[in-house]
Amino acid sequence: MKESQLRYSYAKVNLHLHIGGVRPDGFHDLFSLFHLIDLHDDITVLTKDDGSGALSIEGMPFLSAEQNLMGKASRLFLERIHRETDSVHMTIIKRIPVKGGLGGGSSNAATVLLALNDMYGSPLTTDVLLDLAGRIGSDVPFFIHRVPAAVVEGRGEIVRPVPARDDLHALIVIPAGDGISTADAFAAFDRLQNKDISTKSLYKFSTVCHMYMKPVEHWKFSNDFKDVVVKLNEVYRRIYEIGGSERHLYTTVSGSGSSCVFVSDSGPVEINRLDFTEVERTQVININTILLNKA
Ligand code: C5P
Numbered sequence: 076m077k078e079s080q081l082r083y084s085y086a087k088v089n090l091h092l093h094i095g096g097v098r099p100d101g102f103h104d105l106f107s108l109f110h111l112i113d114l115h116d117d118i119t120v121l122t123k124d125d126g127s128g129a130l131s132i133e134g135m136p137f138l139s140a141e142q143n144l145m146g147k148a149s150r151l152f153l154e155r156i157h158r159e160t161d162s163v164h165m166t167i168i169k170r171i172p173v174k175g176g177l178g179g180g181s182s183n184a185a186t187v188l189l190a191l192n193d194m195y196g197s198p199l200t201t202d203v204l205l206d207l208a209g210r211i212g213s214d215v216p217f218f219i220h221r222v223p224a225a226v227v228e229g230r231g232e233i234v235r236p237v238p239a240r241d242d243l244h245a246l247i248v249i250p251a252g253d254g255i256s257t258a259d260a261f262a263a264f265d266r267l268q269n270k271d272i273s274t275k276s277l278y279k280f281s282t283v284c285h286m287y288m289k290p291v292e293h294w295k296f297s298n299d300f301k302d303v304v305v306k307l308n309e310v311y312r313r314i315y316e317i318g319g320s321e322r323h324l325y326t327t328v329s330g331s332g333s334s335c336v337f338v339s340d341s342g343p344v345e346i347n348r349l350d351f352t353e354v355e356r357t358q359v360i361n362i363n364t365i366l367l368n369k370a
Contacts, residue, residue: 077122077194083115084167084186085367086177087217088245088329088336091283091296093276094264102213102230103261106276108237108283108296109178109217110224111367112245116183117168118145120190127162134167144184144211151207152191156198163191172360174254176330177247178218184211185218205232214330221370224287226280237284243291243366246337246344247329248359250310260331263303291340294325304332310358311335317350338366 087109095104130149132140140146149163165187171179185208192199199207201219208215213231223239278286286294304311311328314335318326325338337344346361 076124079118079120079190079194082118082186082190084118084171084179084182085111085218085370086114086171086175086179086182087111087214088177088247088327088334088366089298090287090294090325090327090336090338091278092298092300092330093278094261094299095276097265098230100230103264104229105213105227105231106278107227108224108287109214109227110239110243111222111370112177112247112364113367114171114177114247114362114364116171116179116186118183118186118190119166120149120187120194121164122191122194123162123164124158125162126160128160129162129164131163132165132167135169137173144180144215145187147211148184148187148207148215149191151210152188152199155203155207156195158195172249172254172334174256175247175249175334176255176328176332177334178214178330181212181214182218184208185215188215188219189221223367223370226283235280237287239366239368240288240340241368242340244339244343245364245366246339246346246349247362247364248314248335248337248346249333249361250308250335251358251360252308252333255304255307255332257331260300260303263307264300264331267302267306291325291338292323294338296325296327298328300331301328304328307332310355313351313355320350 089107091108093106130140153159205216208219209232216232220234222236224237226235
């Protein structure tokens, strides 16, 4: 029997996200600044050489082990090292909201790959782990690198670490409801896109690093999903409006939604001090956190 230590599986936010053209594989090229936040799920993994090949996950009853990316990660890992008949039991304490654009499922999958690789004595190199990660989902490779911030390009496989600041606070605001699926958001983006708009990123890696070091009120980052999410739900329009009136904050949507992020470099952001009405406050989940400067 092998048992992993408890591992933190951190969430991320996208501070900038540009969507490029559609690639021959049907995915979109991306150019995005990913940043870990201090919000994590807790995962432990237990394996047994019992020949049963059983798979179970405790802590996420709303998703079958087969649908869960943690299950996909463990199956791919065991196949790759020819130990398919080992059984795997995982437990998770889930704090990262599902379908929140915070990378929870991708982070969990990366955590399982890294845990299993440690437990089996590092049979796979980082390059092989990255290959498995890319087969699980576009955001998973970022989490394999275990860096607090990075510019992520291609479908998600090109990860260039960025030195992270230690003075950034964030308030995450998530409209109550079902969340937005990534595939639906990309499809809506394609429908809405004005074909005259260039799919080339205006930013280079150096531009992003330079901008990131500036005071938050001067950040000129953006997220190309903004137009999609404001059409899907009026709450997003309000959130941008409220953020726009707080000049010292940077406001954005993370990933393809549904989380919105208010970033501050002058202390925590309190939801009660933002211009939400009483009713609007009851229509959102809010989480105070910091942007991590080490993984
Ligand atoms: O890779 P992941 O499972 O997160 O992708 C979910 C869906 O989002 C894909 O099936 C695809 O429709 C879309 N997607 C995309 N381009 C990316 C990432 C995701 O079109 N770079």
